[in-house]
Amino acid sequence: xxxxxxxxxxxxxxxxxxxxxxxxxxxxxxxxxxxxxxxxxxxxxxxxxxxxxxxxxxxxxxxxxxxxxxxxxxxxxxxxxxxxxxxxxxxxxxxxxxxxxxxxxxxxxxxxxxxxxxxxxxxxxxxxxxxxxxxxxxxxxxxxxxxxxxxxxxxxxxxxxxxxxxxxxxxxxxxxxxxxxxxxxxxxxxxxxxxxxxxxxxxxxxxxxxxxxxxxxxxxxxxxxxxxxxxxxxxxxxxxxxxxxxxxxxxxxxxxxxxxxxxxxxxxxxxxxxxxxxxxxxxxxxxxxxxxxxxxxxxxxxxxxxxxxxxxxxxxxxxxxxxxxxxxxxxxxxxxxxxxxxxxxxxxxxxxxxxxxxxxxxxxxxxxxxxxxxxxxxxx
Amino acid sequence: xxxxxxxxxxxxxxxxxxxxxxxxxxxxxxxxxxxxxxxxxxxxxxxxxxxxxxxxxxxxxxxxxxxxxxxxxxxxxxxxxxxxxxxxxxxxxxxxxxxxxxxxxxxxxxxxxxxxxxxxxxxxxxxxxxxxxxxxxxxxxxxxxxxxxxxxxxxxxxxxxxxxxxxxxxxxxxxxxxxxxxxxxxxxxxxxxxxxxxxxxxxxxxxxxxxxxxxxxxxxxxxxxxxxxxxxxxxxxxxxxxxxxxxxxxxxxxxxxxxxxxxxxxxxxxxxxxxxxxxxxxxxxxxxxxxxxxxxxxxxxxxxxxxxxxxxxxxxxxxxxxxxxxxxxxxxxxxxxxxxxxxxxxxxxxxxxxxxxxxxxxxxxxxxxxxxxxxxxxxxxxxxxxxxxxxxxxxxxxxxxxxxxxxxxxxxxxxxxxxxxxxxxxxxxxxxxxxxxxxxxxxxxxxxxxxxxxxxxxxxxxxxxxxxxxxxxxxxxxxxxxxxxxxxxxxxxxxxxxxxxxxxxxxxxxxxxxxxxxxxxxxxxxxxxxxx
Numbered sequence: 084x085x086x087x088x089x090x091x092x093x094x095x096x097x098x099x100x101x102x103x104x105x106x107x108x109x110x111x112x113x114x115x116x117x118x119x120x121x122x123x124x125x126x127x128x129x130x131x132x133x134x135x136x137x138x139x140x141x142x143x144x145x146x147x148x149x150x151x152x153x154x155x156x157x158x159x160x161x162x163x164x165x166x167x168x169x170x171x172x173x174x175x176x177x178x179x180x181x182x183x184x185x186x187x188x189x190x191x192x193x194x195x196x197x198x199x200x201x202x203x204x205x206x207x208x209x210x211x212x213x214x215x216x217x218x219x220x221x222x223x224x225x226x227x228x229x230x231x232x233x234x235x236x237x238x239x240x241x242x243x244x245x246x247x248x249x250x251x252x253x254x255x256x257x258x259x260x261x262x263x264x265x266x267x268x269x270x271x272x273x274x275x276x277x278x279x280x281x282x283x284x285x286x287x288x289x290x291x292x293x294x295x296x297x298x299x300x301x302x303x304x305x306x307x308x309x310x311x312x313x314x315x316x317x318x319x320x321x322x323x324x325x326x327x328x329x330x331x332x333x334x335x336x337x338x339x340x341x342x343x344x345x346x347x348x349x350x351x352x353x354x355x356x357x358x359x360x361x362x363x364x365x366x367x368x369x370x371x372x373x374x375x376x377x378x379x380x381x382x383x384x385x386x387x388x389x390x391x392x393x394x395x396x397x398x399x400x401x402x403x404x405x406x407x408x409x410x411x412x413x414x415x416x417x418x419x420x421x422x423x424x425x426x427x428x429x430x431x432x433x434x435x436x437x438x439x440x441x442x443x444x445x446x447x448x449x450x451x452x453x454x455x456x457x458x459x460x461x462x463x
Numbered sequence: 464x465x466x467x468x469x470x471x472x473x474x475x476x477x478x479x480x481x482x483x484x485x486x487x488x489x490x491x492x493x494x495x496x497x498x499x500x501x502x503x504x505x506x507x508x509x510x511x512x513x514x515x516x517x518x519x520x521x522x523x524x525x526x527x528x529x530x531x532x533x534x535x536x537x538x539x540x541x542x543x544x545x546x547x548x549x550x551x552x553x554x555x556x557x558x559x560x561x562x563x564x565x566x567x568x569x570x571x572x573x574x575x576x577x578x579x580x581x582x583x584x585x586x587x588x589x590x591x592x593x594x595x596x597x598x599x600x601x602x603x604x605x606x607x608x609x610x611x612x613x614x615x616x617x618x619x620x621x622x623x624x625x626x627x628x629x630x631x632x633x634x635x636x637x638x639x640x641x642x643x644x645x646x647x648x649x650x651x652x653x654x655x656x657x658x659x660x661x662x663x664x665x666x667x668x669x670x671x672x673x674x675x676x677x678x679x680x681x682x683x684x685x686x687x688x689x690x691x692x693x694x695x696x697x698x699x700x701x702x703x704x705x706x707x708x709x710x711x712x713x714x715x716x717x718x719x720x721x722x723x724x725x726x727x728x729x730x731x732x733x734x735x736x737x738x739x740x741x742x743x744x745x746x747x748x749x750x751x752x753x754x755x756x757x758x759x760x761x762x763x764x765x766x767x768x769x770x771x772x773x774x775x776x777x778x779x780x781x782x783x784x785x786x787x788x789x790x791x792x793x794x795x796x797x798x799x800x801x802x803x804x805x806x807x808x809x810x811x812x813x814x815x816x817x818x819x820x821x822x823x824x825x826x827x828x829x830x831x832x833x834x835x836x837x838x839x840x841x842x843x844x845x846x847x848x849x850x851x852x853x854x855x856x857x858x859x860x861x862x863x864x865x866x867x868x869x870x871x872x873x874x875x876x877x878x879x880x881x882x883x884x885x886x887x888x889x890x891x892x893x894x895x896x897x898x899x900x901x902x903x904x905x906x907x908x909x910x911x912x913x914x915x916x917x918x919x920x921x922x923x924x925x926x927x928x929x930x931x932x933x934x935x936x937x938x939x940x941x942x943x944x945x946x947x948x949x950x951x952x953x954x955x956x957x958x959x960x961x962x963x964x965x966x967x968x969x970x971x972x973x974x975x976x977x978x979x980x981x982x983x984x985x986x987x988x989x990x991x992x993x994x995x
Contacts, residue, residue, distance in 0.1 A: 157795045234979040243730050243794045244982060247929045248975050254926050255971040258964050373926065377802055384799060418810035425803025429796040430789050 096437065097309060100392040101302060107134065108298035112291045128287050132362050135294040137402050138301050139359040141395035144382045145301075145308050146351030151380070152388035153312055154344050155324030157242075160231075160249030161352050162376035163256050164224035166366065168353025170260075171223055173273035173366040174207060175216035176284070180277050193275070194268045204266045213280060220357040221350045228349030229342065236338035236345075241327065250373050257371035272367025279361050290362065297358045301395070304351055308391050311344070320344055381421070384428045387435025396436060490515040494523075494541045494553055497568055498534050505568065506577060513581040519556035521585060528578040533565035540565070584613035587630075588620065596626050603633035603663065606640040625834075628659055636667055650682045657686030665690045701838055702955050708844045710951025711851040712913065714944060715906040716924040717931035718855060721943040722899030723779075724932050726862075726875050729787055729896065730798040733805040734928060735921025736812075737900045740778060741771035741907020742916045743812060746821045761826040764908060771904035778808075779900020783893045791892075805921070813918040820915040829912060847909050854905060859940060861898070871895045875938075930974055936984030946985060950974075 090098060111134060114126040143165050150156040177192045186196040190203055209215040231252060235245055263269035282289040311317050322330045323337050331337045360366045369375075379398075386397025401424070408417035432439060493511025496504045509527070512520050526532040526543035532553070533542045541553035542561040552559035570578065586598035587610075599617070602610045614634045621627040638644055638652035656664045668687050675683060716738060723731045745767040752763050782804055790797045825843055832841040862868040873881040874891045882888045907920070914920060927950075935946030950970060957966035978984075 157798070231975075234976070238979045238982055240978055240982045243798065244933060244978060246730075246795065246798060247933055248978050251926060251930060251971050251975055255968045255975075258968050258971075262964055377799075380799060381803075415810070415814060418806045418813075422803040422806030422810065425806065426786055426800050429800040429803075430786065433796070 092313060093309065096390070096392045097305070100305065100395065104138075104298055104302055104305075107138075108295050108302075112295060115291055116287070128290055131290055131294050133406065135290075135297050135362045136359065137399045138294070138297045139355045139362070140379070140382065140398040140402055142297075142301050142304050142355035142358070143352050143379055144386070144394035144398035145304050145391055146348040146355070147379055148383050148388055148391055148394035149308055149311065149351070150345055150348045151383060152390065152394065153317065153324060154320040154341060155327075156341060156345060157246045157380065158249045158345070158348075159246045159373060159376045159380065160253040161349070161379055162373070163253035163371055164228060164349040164352035165356035165359070165375075165379075166256070166260075166368075166370035167224045167227065168220045168356030169360040169366040169370060170267060170273065170356075171210075171216055171219040171353070172357035172360045173276075174210040174219075174267075175213060176276040176279060176361060177273050178207070178211040179279065180275065183277055184275070192268070192273075194263075194271065195266070198263060207266065217357075220353050224349040224353030224356075225346050228346045232342045232345040236341045239338075250376070253371050253376055254373050257368055257373070260368035260371060268367070270368065272365060273360075274365040274367075276361065276364060284361055284364065293358070293362050297362070300354060300358060304354075305391060305395070308351075311347075312391065316340070316343075378421070381425055381428070383435075385424060385432075385435055387437035387439075390435070390437045393435045393437035400436065490517040490520065491554055495539065497532070497541050498536045498539060500534070500536075500569070502569075502571060502574060505570070506574060509574070509577055509581055513585055517556070519551070519553065521582065522551070522556070523553050524578055524582050524585070527568060527570065528575060528582065530567050530570070532568045533561060534568050535562045535565040537564075538562060580610060580613060583610045584616070587613055587617040592623055592626060595621070595623075596629060599626060599629040599633050603629065603636050606633075606636045606667075608637055608641050608643075611637050611641075632656060632660060632664060636664070639667070639671060646677075646679055650679055653679070653682045653686045657689040660686075660690050661694070665694070697836075697838065700836065702959075703952060704838055704840065706952030706955035707848060707948060708951070709954055710948035711848040712910065713927055713931050713951055714855065714947035715847070715851045715909055716903075717928040717943055717947055718851075718858060718940075719899040719901075719903035719906060720928045720932050721935075721940055722858070722902065723896055724929070725938045725940070725943065726871060727892070727895055727899075728794065728875070728937075729791075730794055730801065731782075731787075731896075731899070732798055732802040732925065733782065733808060733921075734801075734900075734903055735923075735925035736805045736808040737775045737779060737903035737921070738907040738910060738924055739812060739918065739921040740775045740808070741767075741904035742823070742911035742914075742920055743816065743821070743907075744771040744774050744904065745908045745911040746816075746823050746916050749823055760824075761828065764826055764829075764912075767908045768905055771908045772901040773904075775904025775907070776897040776901030779903075780893050780897040782900070783896035787896065788889065788892065805925075809918045809921070816918070818918060820917045823911040823916050825912055843912055847913065850909055854902065855940070855944060858902060862940070867891075867894060871898075930971070933978060933984055934974060936986035939984070939986045942984060942986035 093101065111126055111131055114124050115128060115131050118125045120127070143161065146164075147158065147161050150158055150161075180192065182189050184193040184196075186193055188196045191200060195203070210219070231249070235248065240248065259265055260267055260272075261270055267273070276284045278284060279289065279293075282292070284290075312320070319330065319335055319340055322333075322335075323340060327337055356366075356370075378401075382398040382401045383394040384397065385401055386395065387393030401421075404420065404424075405417065408414065408420055428435065434441075490512060493508050493515055496508035496511060499505075509524065512523050517523075522545070523532060523541075523543060526545075531544045533544070534540075535542065540562065542550050542559065542565055543553055544550050544561075549558055550561035551557065583598060583602060586594050587602070589595050589598070595617070599614075602614060611634065614630055614637065618627060618630045618634065621630055632655070635652040635655040639649050639656065641649075653668065656668060660668075665687060668683050668690070672680065672683050672687070716735075719737065720731065720734050723729050723734065745763065748767040748770060749760070749763040752760050752766075782801070786800050786804065787797060790800060829843040829846050832839050834840070860868075862871065870881070870886050870891045871894070873884070873886055874888050874895075878888055881891075910920065910924075914923070931946045931950060932943055934950065935942030935944070953973075954966055954970055957969055961969055
């Protein structure tokens with residue numbers, strides 16, 4: 084009975100998605116750690132890291148889909164929340180280096196010694212403790228999103244205006260984090276990490292563990308997002324997306340609904356960033372680039388917005404394409420491909436890959452179901 | 464006493480220069496006098512060389528002052544060595560072998576001063592204005608009383624106003640520094656310094672404040688106040704000018720966007736790439752001229768302006784026909800699709816022209832600077848400000864006084880009604896977008912003069928441009944104008960105490976806060992047009 088309800092709760096494609104991620108989480112560690120390197124089933128550690136990166140992007144995409152696909156808020160600044168979460172984790176990892184830095188200072192990270200700083204700035208305190216850092220991973224992006232959203236939604240900044248000021252937000256943060264005296268390593272960012280919770284970051288076992296944790300976090304995020312969109316609250320979000328004024332006239336405080344989902348989505352982005360940093364091994368201000376945020380939007384668009392599964396799928400597909408394109412003779416054509424994808428998806432595939440798949444299934448009488456036109460959010 | 468003797472010496476010298484028949488003597492006769500090895504003859508020789516007008520005269524006197532001038536009475540030769548040790552024949556000014564037994568021409572203190580004064584005078588009266596200016600400035604710094612008479616002569620003969628001003632300042636500085644002259648003269652000197660002086664005069668006055676007392680001290684204090692006040696005013700004016708200059712760049716970049724975004728409501732993320740296309744058109748025109756008609760290189764900008772308008776406009780029309788027309792009424796999708804276009808265009812330019820900066824040179828009428836009310840104004844910036852205003856006015860006229868402008872406004876206000884009146888709305892859409900893109904191309908021509916022409920050129924302007932349009936109020940050209948100059952000036956005002964980067968961040972944050980307060984910009988459209 085409970086299983087049946089769960090399946091209904093997930094829908095067909097959600098079930099497929101969960102099964103896929105769960106399979107990855109189970110199989111990748113086995114294929115990496117237990118299968119010998121010579122075997123065709125062996126997954127090299129580099130591949131594990133790459134997959135982990137895709138899963139982080141998928142989390143970011145799910146967060147973005149919550150605000151854009153379901154609530155119609157096109158945020159061009161989600162890369163900023165992702166980067167802030169990453170910085171919070173990076174600060175913890177920096178503090179773990181301890182005396183093993185180039186200058187061997189017991190407390191100060193290398194770049195501060197280099198800048199001739201004598202003591203830790205106040206905002207670096209506490210980051211030596213993992214629970215505190217984890218709290219900050221969620222709190223900092225959440226707080227920024229809350230303040231930003233509070234100001235924006237209350238004065239009814241909507242549509243493209245919101246997109247543009249969210250872009251300005253990440254641009255301002257980009258400029259700020261490039262400054263050396265901000266205390267976040269300036270241009271170079273935070274890198275040269277050694278340990279996470281006592282385990283060496285570079286070790287194969289740690290990398291696999293991080294991958295598994297990312298996979299589990301993605302599953303958790305998906306379930307949470309699914310819970311939100313199937314609840315009454317989620318229905319109101321869709322109502323806001325389709326007819327904001329009407330929803331307001333019915334009596335809903337539209338700004339609060341938007342504020343909650345925006346803040347939550349920023350926290351998801353922050354968590355994704357925090358999982359991303361130990362796997363990649365560096366966080367620097369280029370993560371705040373406005374183009375990064377727009378790229379994340381295109382993942383969601385390619386996969387199919389308003390579907391959650393599509394967003395995650397889009398993130399993986401587009402990034403896999405990017406990896407293929409940028410690591411070979413095709414490198415000069417990657418931007419053509421990405422640009423073309425933007426144009427193609429918006430004009431020819433407004434409901435994304437999931438929508439396309441749904442149409443195909445429907446034509447051949449399959450069981451799968453694509454999002455309806457209303458679900459995909461044809462209204463701005 | 465020493466001063467009087469110097470004056471006498473100078474008087475002799477000046478008489479010798481302007482009146483005496485020694486003028487006709489020529490450098491040879493003057494040089495002969497060095498061979499006599501007597502101070503009186505040497506003094507006459509200095510005078511003779513000083514007014515001979517020979518090109519090597521300055522080098523001879525400098526050598527004499529630094530004990531590098533040699534006489535060889537046996538061969539009647541006079542030689543000098545330059546700082547590197549090469550010997551020159553003083554009679555011809557050409558390098559020559561110097562006999563080993565040539566002796567250094569001796570000087571005493573009095574003669575040394577005469578040499579210095581003669582040198583100062585010669586450079587003060589040099590036919591080259593730059594040399595005169597340098598000499599006047601060096602006298603101002605040294606405040607050598609010996610140069611006073613020479614300065615007075617130079618003031619009387621100086622044809623150029625700005626050099627005369629420096630000379631007069633130098634004269635005043637000498638009078639002020641000289642404790643021998645009556646106090647009223649010194650106070651007068653302070654007044655003259657305060658009237659025209661700048662940072663150096665301020666330094667001098669502050670320095671003189673210490674050892675003085677009474678009315679002179681009061682005058683100096685007043686003079687310092689006057690100069691400081693003038694400097695503050697000048698700094699403020701400079702800031703405003705820089706702000707206007709930056710504002711005109713912002714306006715230029717945003718004005719095309721004000722059409723596509725402001726009038727049509729289309730978010731064109733590829734707008735920056737239209738600017739970039741304009742800049743590359745300028746580069747191509749310049750290259751073509753350089754290869755085929757280098758003498759007409761100055762015409763590159765006037766040729767590039769219409770070409771850039773056409774090329775960028777055509778690309779714009781193509782984008783509108785090919786992509787944007789499918790997306791009307793879906794602004795968020797438009798944003799994404801045009802972002803894709805921007806990526807493709809950037810990469811196309813990178814493939815064709817390479818990722819590096821391309822050199823676009825400034826035509827002669829855009830290089831150089833002039834001084835206006837104490838402000839340094841470069842011609843390049845001035846032209847850009849003027850050009851921006853011309854483009855702005857041109858656009859206003861197109862929108863308000865041409866049939867196309869009328870149709871554009873009709874379509875944006877009520878598309879269906881306009882169509883019912885027989886306006887070809889699709890054609891008007893394409894033309895409007897083409898116009899906005901073309902204007903962006905024109906902006907690229909101007910921006911190629913002050914920014915690097917690279918595939919990333921457009922990227923650096925796109926966020927600023929959107930900010931300007933949103934700040935000014937969508938659909939309002941005047942709002943865009945006010946917003947651009949406000950942002951430009953605000954940026955420059957903040958820069959001194961916040962730094963360039965932090966200033967920019969502050970502006971962005973303030974803008975974000977401003978949009979919360981007035982979501983529709985400074986000059987919001989009223990009425991039904993607000994509700995899209």
